[in-house]
Amino acid sequence: MKLSFALLLSATMLAGCATTGQSAADTGAAAPVAAVPAAKPAYGTFGFDDAGMDRGVQPGDNFYNYASGTWARTTPIPADKSNYGAFNILSDLSEARTREILDGVATDANSKIGVAYASYLDRAAIDAKGLAPVQPLLGKIKTTPKAGYSALIGELSTMGVRGPLNAGVGQDDKNPDAYIFGIYQGGLNLPDRDYYLSKDAKLAEARAAYQVHVAKLLTLAGEPDAAARAKAIVDFETAIAQVSWTRVDSRDATKTYNKMTLAELQTLAPGIDFTAMLKAGGASNIADVVVAQPSAVAGIAKLVRAAPIGVLRDQLIYNTLRSFADVLPKPLDDEQFAFYGTTLAGTPQQEERWKRAVQFTSGALDDEVSKLYVAKYFPPETKAAADTLVKNVIASMNTRIDQLEWMAPETKVKAHAKLAAFVPKIGYPDRWKDYAGLQIVAGDAFGNNVRASQFQTAYQVAKLGKPVERWEWGMTPMTVNAYANFGMVEIVFPAAILQPPFFDPAADPAVNYGGIGAVIGHELSHHFDDQGAKYDATGTLSDWWTPQDVKNFTALTGKVIAQYDAYEPLPGMHVKGALTLGENMADLAGLTVAYDAYKKSLNGQAAPVIDGFTGDQRFYLGWAQVWRRNYREATLRQRLLTDPHSPSEQRTAIVRNMEPWYGAFQPKPGEKLYLAPSERLKVW
Template identity: 50%
Template sequence: MKIHWLMLYLLLGPACGAMTRANTTPAGVASDDTSKPWSGDSGLDWNGMDSRVAPGDDFYAHANGGWLRNTPIPADRSFHGVDQTLQELSIERTRLIIEEASKTRGSKPGDFYVSFVDEATIQARGLEPVKPWMKAIAGTATREALAIEMAKLARHDIGGLFVPDVGRDDKNPDVYVASLRQSGLGLPDRALYLEEDARLASIRTAYRAYLTKMLTLAGERDADERAAAVFAFETALAEAHWTRADARDAEKTYNRWSLADFEQKAPGFPWRDYFAALELPSQPAYIAQQPSAFAGEARVFASTALPVLKDYLMLRMLSSYARYLSRPFEETRFAFYGTTLAGTPEQQPRARRAVMLVSNFMGDAVGREYVARHFPPRARAQVEAMVQNVIAAMGDRLERLDWMAPETKARARAKLANVRVKIGHPNTWRDYTALEIEPDDLVGNVARANAFEYRRRVGQLGRPVDRDEWLSPVTAANAFAHMTANEIIFPAAILQPPYFDPNADPAVNHGGIGVTIGHELSHLFDDQGRKFDASGRLAEWWTPRDVERFTALTDKLVAQYDAYEPIPGQHIQGALTLGENLADLAGLAVAYDAYHRSLGGKPAPVIGGTTGEQRFFLGHAQSRRSKHREPALSARLLSDAHAPARERVWTVRNLDSWYAAYQVGPDQKLYLAPEDRVRIW
């Protein structure tokens, strides 16, 4: 199952802020009234611009320089921008729903919320809630027994060496299949273990200290020596891991293995015991996503002393659940992952984290009320019309391609015609009757909620594919492309200002949500999405010549992004970010065409001295605005498939229409000669 997400929506993750727009409602207090016609207000933040910067020198700074200068990153955030503004609005709306529910004992979302904000009970219990897991790990006498405990903990979202999952089979999308992918690292990416760099070395030192402190808090002896051994074990795992660029390749990661294949090709790990404990025994096949990594991880597992493996699994458990334990554990975890890795000085308020927790685990229970209050049918209808306009514009572009063979174009048109679009919310909501929630048992609630979702996924095996399934809560300010379903998904929370305002200038809406729609749609045709046919099947439907020409074009985009250096000495990884950069480029071009289609042949009005074309590009640049603390940006450059906001906006330099809108010439810094502009879709 290949899924793409536009913005990472983490359980306790990225953050919020406020972006105001001149002459409009503040972004955090958007109206739900979609009955009003466009009033003539553009929806742009005029005060957030910097007219001193020429568009052709730095279009990102031209559109956002005032905002960048005058907007601090909140102390409890590692970065700040429009994505966080969207999520903050969603969280605030969700908070009101959940806090109302918390006043009624027996409301599962309300009781879950209460269990997180009840600090007195959490403090009083200390380490007790996870002691049964610690005892089970300590009691293992063999590697086989430890692998069984690892599998049991995986059901509660406690990471071990691998991550099991169930999803559509890429080569047979009408059935579900179990899969396994590499895991096992406490640091976000293998590079943090392996690359020689002073800053990364300091992170490694801090991580070893973090492991030592966790063991000490858990009452373990010889913590420093044992932490060093666990770190050495993780480093050996990192050496076996695939790079993120390789791990995003749909063909490389599709490997059908039987249980016998795991035992023969990755010896040293008790696979039979592990899969049985995962409740996934004797499957006809499993998808082994990184086969050589499994072989390497199994080899390291077999050669590592059992006490080290036990310490490793205990630390994985403590690190996973520290945020739900007493204050010393929670603060120690945040000090490393929040402050050291991301540069964030302060924790987010506990009530806010509680809202995100409940939204993550019981998204449909909260989302149903969210949609009733904040996503009226008129808004859905308007977005549907824009989506169809963007799809039509994509179809026009397919017809004009000069590098694709006619027979491939015909198949591409069939794929486009077969795209499913999900807008706002699911047609049926998930039932949480079987999920047990107690108002005074936070760790138990989280463990049971994770197990509930795990059982739901495993229970899909052997059943018909649910084509109406949603992949995220509707309260997530996010958008998705699901390649094996050949569908794009737009939850209600992203369909709000500043991405989408039903009463704003169509040019700005097309630059915001229109580009997002085009972005997600084009993921179905990017360097990985293109490998899936009209039915969502991983199959080669391009001619070899098509692939050759396409690769020559994408290589130019990789080189363009490789040259960007957001932090001195640290460049963007063009290969890692290729899929997102392709989607940005195509989404922008398609949305621009869709905007002109929406005008119906009429000229766009001039507003504030700007043309419709200029407002389209400004709307896009302002919808991407964000700023990062340097540690967070550095970590992102190592592991995130998205380029930073500034360089994402700079993709305008590949569009002839941007040059025409701003009269950009060869004397300006972003100028590319026509032959150097990357044109694909």
């Protein structure tokens, strides 16, 4: 039930499986790639924005600033964004393109996506209705007795309203051909348990601001005694935070796979009636579940049992208002953004309504929007070129496996088998979901939101007892991201990321391999990182490494953790090496195998020098370019606590472990990034 989202942090589309890359991997041959771009690339003369460099910085001191320092200094963060970089530039492009598609059907009464989009855009109609659309739901919450609480949180979950626990249907880690129901800790409305428990002054300020915000939202909904009720909600959530697992423990695939019968779960956590909760959520006759954090689930259930019904109701009232704020009167929407957007993320201005309408429609009717998008914006030539890159990177990974000193020969055989089983998915799926059962009503933004959530929930629950839908995607083609799915043994690259600066068919191959090639390698290597390596060639969570392999690998990962623990992006706040381990490992391996693939693609020929840059220099500049990103301080603080990815400057700095980088840029001892040969991380 694990997805490793490798690039950012990021709903489902049409499924197009590309080839597994087995033939290229078997032969080790690299498909030819042109040495010089045939047409003008989007950036610079060879695919890299050299105007964004700061040549006054030594590469060995700060490679990020050397490659992107001028860009970073001269590029403001737009007022409606918490951070800004290559991902945002492409996301803006995807949204603008999707808007054009939706604007074209916005007046078509027969188009579900058009009606959904137009209804969300109609702020005047939403404001005119006031709180009337949500009042029946709030009334039900206020009158539900303690005995009905478990069923209530199950019913609300189908509408996208969170309760003290999270739940959902996913692939069974130990039986990847089947689906199973999962139960997870929940109940926190701040980004992480540390926001409730830490003594850090900035987090304490955020905690106090959260309580004020809860009171404001309750007041705007006409609720009396809002201040006292808000404090009780925060106190309840603080108690939940105290029993919740850390993010480090929660990313452990072994610790979080705890299969038990529903009866065993009920014994573990008697404070919640799980049969009633699941039935109200549409999942009847559940025999087995996977409980991700057993002690936390038990602790939360105990807190629920002890809590007054008024506090439990009030948290659900707040959660309901939070969930639907964007389709309720503007004052609630504004207050919601003021806290989550401005206070927590530092973003001064909310996005224009049309952008949010695009996001809502693309989530509610994802495949309906996606099939129009890819037909217009993803040419077959781009898919074919990306397929070639994927095959070359897989071939290089195969070669790397043979060179590993820390992996036993018998394990290498299994590793090759896993690599041969890979399914790369490029651009978009090859099937679409059917939305015939989803009712979209003109002028009913609130109702459309509720029904879309209920439709998606019912769709997922209906999978139980059926074969796994291997054609499905976990992201839309419009998403600028990529991911590795351990249970599916697949790597997935949506159409929107296969664009400059990540991938440009007109760019120099070195830049493409340093950009999208390293992203491909990153996703590929996730299947062999500290968690992905726990899944075998069939996608089953199992022990297929020898004990000595595990011991050797753990020693190496310990060094990766230590290197990243030393980074301090904000005064007093370091990167969490254990939290970011999987992504840092994937960057290390991905860039390594992408470099090998680039060199193979030259077929023994020397790379030309272009604008004074060697092929190796252009490769690493291509890597640095995709990680250009400016952060607001509040956002960076939040990411350091919650994001399994390191900040962009530290991701770029992975080059300090690459021998070819030293040859390309000649960093010297004493420079900040320089590492003695014995200190350079070598895993793959």
